[in-house]
Amino acid sequence: MEEILKFELSNEFRERFQHAVDERDEDFIKESLEGVNPADISALLHEFDAEDSKYVIDLLPSETRAEIINDLDEDIRERFLKVFQPDEITEIVNHLDSDDAVDILNELPIKEREEIIAKLDNEEKEANILDLLRYEEDVAGGLMAKELIKANVNWSVVQCIEEIRRQAENVQKLYSVYVVDDNDRLIGRVSLKRIILAGDKTQIADIYEPELISVETYMSEEEVAQVMMKYDLEAVPVVNMQGKLLGRITIDDVVDVITDQAxxxxxxxxxxxxxxxEDDSIWMLTKARLPWLIIGVVGGFISAMLIGVFEDELLxxxxxxxFIPLxxxxxxxxxxxxxxxVVxxxxxxSAFSDSLAKRLVKVFIVAALNGAVLATLVYGGNLISGGTQNLAMVVSIALFGVVLIASFMGTITPLVLNRFGFNPALASGPFITTTNDLLGLAIYFYTVHLML
Amino acid sequence: MEEILKFELSNEFRERFQHAVDERDEDFIKESLEGVNPADISALLHEFDAEDSKYVIDLLPSETRAEIINDLDEDIRERFLKVFQPDEITEIVNHLDSDDAVDILNELPIKEREEIIAKLDNEEKEANILDLLRYEEDVAGGLMAKELIKANVNWSVVQCIEEIRRQAENVQKLYSVYVVDDNDRLIGRVSLKRIILAGDKTQIADIYEPELISVETYMSEEEVAQVMMKYDLEAVPVVNMQGKLLGRITIDDVVDVITDQAxxxxxxxxxxxxxxxEDDSIWMLTKARLPWLIIGVVGGFISAMLIGVFEDELLxxxxxxxFIPLxxxxxxxxxxxxxxxVVxxxxxxSAFSDSLAKRLVKVFIVAALNGAVLATLVYGGNLISGGTQNLAMVVSIALFGVVLIASFMGTITPLVLNRFGFNPALASGPFITTTNDLLGLAIYFYTVHLML
Known part of the structure; x- marks a missing residue:
């Protein structure tokens, strides 16, 4: 680890490596990357363009090559794959688990995708991939890999070990053997520890744990993440509505879901x-930011009009x-x-949620407390700094009202968004901030209008 | 799974269960919780106060009891543990892995903690716990469990299996056996799959993988999370500076770190x-929010003074x-x-980062593009809505300046915070927003002052 981390961080190595790539120094590249974890090579290649990366990747053994491509960031990979021939991608796909293979195929144009699938000579892999391509990417079916070890409940441990041996190459990460009945329905699991400790004559039926958490293919990836976190699972089997075992999801894929969500x-x-x-193009960055800025500007315009209505008071x-900014x-x-x-x-x-009425009462009390403290501070500050008592009173009353209303809006908006299937986090974004700004301003000027 | 999820969500069951707890209906509680996953019972107990929860927990077998307590949210657990006797907590601690046991002990007053440790009759557990208590909670040493299986490199597979058998009770989740030399230094690992497929006469030395990623005890939990995510690990061994194997961290604990961070x-x-x-007390909620609101109010006051300086222009x-809000x-x-x-x-x-100068140039170009679009929109909007050309020009020029400065500040602040060891996310919080507000206002009024 220590060596690997040092490897990753050394700027000298990066520079030396960059130089070797520029010079097409095959020997240095091969030698320095020997035995290096593919994840580190991927990270290194993020600094190169597609052409240079392709040159480096071509120097490596085909299995490493597949793992590197698999580890690349999605947007970088899409760029990379454009310089690969269909034959080369086929070879990469051949080396990957079905779920990773499908992720790559999904990034290709449909025509190329079909060309590659037709080229696969492993029939089982082809069937697995075709099966997985049917699912949306953000449900359990789209996250699962078809590679797993399953044992019939009537098998002996020896038969089960034979199956593990037969599939040893296909199933890289093995935690449990899933136990199915004669109809391929999932009925339990046996941990590898149990298999190791069992005698050769033991029957699977005698040692399997019938209680098992599984997810169904249509479950959303967020729900899958919730389930795996709640029950501390390193892998979860995926079944269809009839309970038939179809695949499994491992925790590394779910960790990606969790970080992507955040x-x-x-x-x-x-x-x-x-x-x-940050490393996207200037055009991409501008495009991603402008719509929300325009919403803010439109809000600002409406504010301007609103203030305009109260021009007499202002004069x-x-x-x-x-006190507009405050x-x-x-x-x-x-x-x-x-x-x-609320988000x-x-x-x-899983945390307890009170009824809406109870929640709102609580929100109201917290807002009233905060509002009272702030209003008092502002009132005192105004008098100390020599403001008139009338204005100080108006600002404080308006502030108190704004705190109450903004609390209410801030609480209710994510709940409403969530109810209608939108991401409740939108309620902390610029659209709602803009709306709140306007409301606050309206309350302020209306109070001014009434009281002064 | 399906049943469990249904179990969790059914409101009728909750109500029925609540009723049973109120009535102290022992039979119903025992019967309905039989075979239910402790994680689900924990979730259910979040709805009860400490007294009622204690009543329910006492009806369950002691192992389940320990798992439930372990699964509770930290703040709820702290409340719960107050109604437990030291003897009862000792029993819970006895059933838990060392890392989970230490988490609970850390929530207790020192005196009670020592009392409980003294009561532990398992000497190995006591030693493990004392060892783990030495580490900060947010470093690898504080995350690791001492329970793991290690094999000497000179052992045979049979010896290794014997060790697994001996420790089967202690090590719940077993993925790999860690291989050490005669000095207990970590030199590699053997997956359980390999052990299953090896013949009885095989030596560990012949099948272990010498390449292995490990972390050192002082590594921060964020770094541990980065390493495990990067290399897709379900567990990582922890070593001291001499490379001696001390413990292991499993992915479920790291997933908690990741979600807590987010x-x-x-x-x-x-x-x-x-x-x-949301379910914290009103006092807690008010206290957590007030400081930042006060910062905003102070900023608002300074804004008021700033605008006051330009009162003549305003008149x-x-x-x-x-256009202040805009x-x-x-x-x-x-x-x-x-x-x-930037955050x-x-x-x-791992993503490539340009030099600071290059980044700032890019930020400047993106800001100039966004600023130009917004300024044009506002200029047009102002003219259409009948504003004077002079004012329209001033607002647009100020707006363009504000976009440039806010981009620069937004980029540089998290970098500076990060450099000095603060969480860069602070740069998106109210303190910086307040500063930006003030700067924006100053730019606006200064432009007005110069041009009108």
């Missing part, structure tokens, strides 16, 4: 659409304008806090 | 301090005030977008 949520909260990263007491910032902050707390509850459904 | 980041971005949830052209909202949105993209790059260090 990233997506942060992007939504930040007002960035699409899956962009009378210019100081009203001083009112808006507080409304925005309160709204985001409230929605964030968290929604993401963690 | 949640912490969202809270920071939302301006919530501390790890609060002359009231319409200046109309300027501020855009500055805030741009700042959050920019910092979010993402920082969280994913």
């Amino acid at each position: 990233e997506e949520e942060r992007q939504i909260m930040s007002g960035i659409s699409g899956d962009v990263e 009378r007491i210019t100081a009203i304008a001083f 009112i808006q910032a507080t409304g925005g902050n309160v709204g985001i806090q409230s929605s964030s707390i 968290q509850s929604l993401a963690n459904p | 949640e912490e980041e969202r809270q920071i971005m939302s301006g919530i301090s501390g790890d609060v949830e 002359r052209i009231t319409a200046i005030a109309f 300027i501020q909202a855009t500055g805030g949105n741009v700042g959050i977008q920019s910092s979010s993209i 993402q790059s920082l969280a994913n260090p």
Whole structure:
């Protein structure tokens, strides 16, 4: 590990390697990459363009090659695969588990995809891939691999070990053997530990655990992640509606789902659409940011019109304008806090959830407390800094109202979004912030209008 | 699974169960919880207070009891443990792996902790726990469990299987046997699959894989998570600086680290301090939110003073005030977008990172593009809605400047925070938003001052 980490981080090596690639120094490249984990080679190749990477990859054994391609970031891989011939991709696909193979095939144009599938000489692999291509990518069926070891409940341990031997090459990560009945229906599992400790004459029926958590093919990837986290599973079998064993999902794929989800949520909260990263093109970055900025600008325009309606008040007491930022910032902050707390509850459904009425009462009390503290602070601050008592009172009352309304909106919006199937994290994004800004402003100017 | 999920979700069952607990209906509780996964019972108990939960838990076998306590959310568990006697906690600790046992002990007052450790009759467990208590909770040493199977490289497979048998009870989840030399130094691993397929006479030396990824005790939990994700590991061995094997970390604990991190980041971005949830007390929720709201209010006050400085301009052209919200909202949105993209790059260090100068040039170009589009829109909008050409020009120029500055600040702040060891996600939180608001306002009024 230590060596590998050092390998990864050494800038000197990177530079030396870059030089070797530029010079097409085959010997150095082969030698320095020998025995290096494919995941590290993938990380290294992220710094090269497709042509150079292809040159490096071609120097490596075909199995390593497949693993490297499999480890690449999706968007980089798509770029890479364009410089590969169908024959070469076929070879890569041949070396991968069915789920990883399908991920790659899904990134190719349909015509090329079909060409490659037709070229596969392993019939079982072809059947597995065709089966998996039927599923959406974000459900259990799209996450699962077909490679697994299953044993009939009537087998002996020796028969089971024979099956493990037969499939040893296909199933890289083996945790349990799944036990099925004569109809291929999943009825339990045996851990490898149990198989090791069992005598040769033992029957599977005597040692298998009938209680088993499985997921169905149509279950969403978020639900699969929830189930695997809740029960601390390293793999979960996938069954169809009849309970027939179809595949299994391993935790590494689910960890990717979890991190992708977190990233997506942060992007939504930040007002960035699409899956962009800092190293994407300027055009991509601009395109991902502009729509949300325009929403903000439109909101700003409406604000301008709203303030315009109260121009008379503004002419009378210019100081009203001083507190526009304070009112808006507080409304925005309160709204985001409230929605964030609700989004968290929604993401963690195992936690107890009160009834909506109870939740709103609680939100109201918290808002009233926060609002009272802030309003008092602002009132005191206004008087100390020499403001008129009238204006100080108006600003504080409006602020209190804004805190209440923003809390309510921040709480209710993610719940409504969630109910209608949208990502509740949208409620912490610019659209809702803009709406809250407007509401806050309206409350402020209406209070001014009424009281001054 | 299906049954279990249904079990979890059924409101009728919950109500029936609640009733049974109220009535202290022992038979119903025992019967209905028989064979139910402890993780589901934990979820169910989240709805009860400590007294009622204790009553339910006491009806269950002691092993299930330990697993339920282990599965509870940390804050709920702390509340629960207060109603347990030291003897009862000792029994729970006895049933748990060393890492989980230490997690629970860490939640107790020191005196009670020592009392419980002294009561443990299993000497090995006591030694393991004392060893683990030395580590901080957020480093590899604090995440690892001492329970694992290790084999000397000079052993035969039969000896290795004997060791597995001896430890079968202690090591629940077994993926690999770790191979050590005579000095207990980690030198490789053998997968269970290989052990199953090896003949009895095989030597460990002939089948072990010498290449192995391990982590050192002082490595941060974030780094451990990075390593396990990168290499798709279900478990990673932990060694000390001399390479001696000390423990192992399983993926389920790392998944918790990953989700906790994501949640912490969202809270920071939302301006919530501390790890609060919707079901926390009103006092906790208020306390977690108030500090950030006060920062916003202070920012609002400074904004008020800033605008006050330009009161003369405001008196002359009231319409200046109309565009305060537009300027501020855009500055805030741009700042959050920019910092979010940098935070993402920082969280994913394997991706290629350009030099700072190159990054800033790119940020500048993206900002200039976005700024130009927005400024044009606002200019057009202003003219169409009958604004004066002068003011339209001023607003658009200020807006363009704000987009540039907010992009720059949003990019540089997380980098600086990260450099000084702070969480870069702070750069998307209220503190920075407030600073950006002020800067935006200053740019706007200064432009007004210069041009009108």
